[in-house]
Amino acid sequence: MFVIIGIVVVFACVLGGYVAMGGKLFVLWQPFEVVIIVGAAIGAFIIGNPKTVIGRTAKCFGDAMKGPKYTKDNYVELLSLMYQVFKLAKSKGMLALEAHVENPDESDIFSAFPDFHEDHHHVTFLCDYLRMISLGTESPHELEALMDEELEIHHHEQHQIAGAVQAMADALPALGIVAAVLGVIKTMGSISEPPEVLGKLIGGALVGTFLGVFVAYGFCGPLATTLTAKYDADSKYFSCMKAGILAYLAGHAPAVCVEFARKALLSDVRPSFYEVEEAVNELPSIG
Numbered sequence: 001m002f003v004i005i006g007i008v009v010v011f012a013c014v015l016g017g018y019v020a021m022g023g024k025l026f027v028l029w030q031p032f033e034v035v036i037i038v039g040a041a042i043g044a045f046i047i048g049n050p051k052t053v054i055g056r057t058a059k060c061f062g063d064a065m066k067g068p069k070y071t072k073d074n075y076v077e078l079l080s081l082m083y084q085v086f087k088l089a090k091s092k093g094m095l096a097l098e099a100h101v102e103n104p105d106e107s108d109i110f111s112a113f114p115d116f117h118e119d120h121h122h123v124t125f126l127c128d129y130l131r132m133i134s135l136g137t138e139s140p141h142e143l144e145a146l147m148d149e150e151l152e153i154h155h156h157e158q159h160q161i162a163g164a165v166q167a168m169a170d171a172l173p174a175l176g177i178v179a180a181v182l183g184v185i186k187t188m189g190s191i192s193e194p195p196e197v198l199g200k201l202i203g204g205a206l207v208g209t210f211l212g213v214f215v216a217y218g219f220c221g222p223l224a225t226t227l228t229a230k231y232d233a234d235s236k237y238f239s240c241m242k243a244g245i246l247a248y249l250a251g252h253a254p255a256v257c258v259e260f261a262r263k264a265l266l267s268d269v270r271p272s273f274y275e276v277e278e279a280v281n282e283l284p285s286i287g
Helices: 002-020 031-048 051-057 060-066 072-092 094-102 120-134 140-188 195-249 254-263 273-281
Strands: none
Touching: 002 060, 002 195, 031 051, 031 140, 031 195, 051 140, 060 140, 060 195, 072 094, 072 120, 072 195, 072 254, 072 273, 094 120, 120 140, 120 195, 140 195, 195 254, 254 273
16 A cells, blocks of 8 residues: 555656646657666566566565565464464473374364464474474574574575565666667767757657666665565564574473564564463463
8 A cells, every 4th residue: 555655656746846847748758768778677687587586576566565464463373373382282292292293284273373374384384393393302502593594595585586676776777878878879860950859859868867767766676675674574473483482492381482472573563462461361272
């Protein structure tokens, strides 16, 4: 929603201010300048990125429109799930979790938390590390190092997309200059024409510079910033699980483990201690 509002504001202020100064919008309609700038930018993007990044970038505008993926309710659910898991492990041992970890699709614990259960990446992350603990991993520092490595990979893969968009934003002003230079070359071939013709040709050439800067700083640059903020916020879901798992491995009680996990969240989506306590108290007893 805010992305759409921003786009409207950019267009309204730039084009509205231009018209208010007496400019004519039809002068800005230079389709071949657009072809040169946008086409070259897309070509450079294809050259500079692997196939996987190109495929994922195709949906980046939709990601930016949606904003951060997880709300406070999602985190209340996650914290409640971790409490249930840690409580079972503390009361009956890690072996009691084995059936749930090895077959999460049929687990009555995981199925009770549908938003978590429907995301394969979440389930895999939690189950993988619970399995490692059940197999005898006892060092929180070693497990933390492994988690950091996995989360770094996840972070890198996501930020490749934002980086690719930012690289395009950085290239667009220069490509706008390329289009402008080509327009000037064309104008020089018509140097004998009357001033009104030359003025139109020169104006068309300068539109290339305008378009390159406008698209770079009005759209692509802010889009890259929005994607970076979104991916950073979304990564906190995994950081929350990491904090809870490490607290459990350190020997803390389930309620304390959940509190460690809660503190890893950003303030705008972090539920209060009492919200989590209320949600935990409403959980059904586990067998």
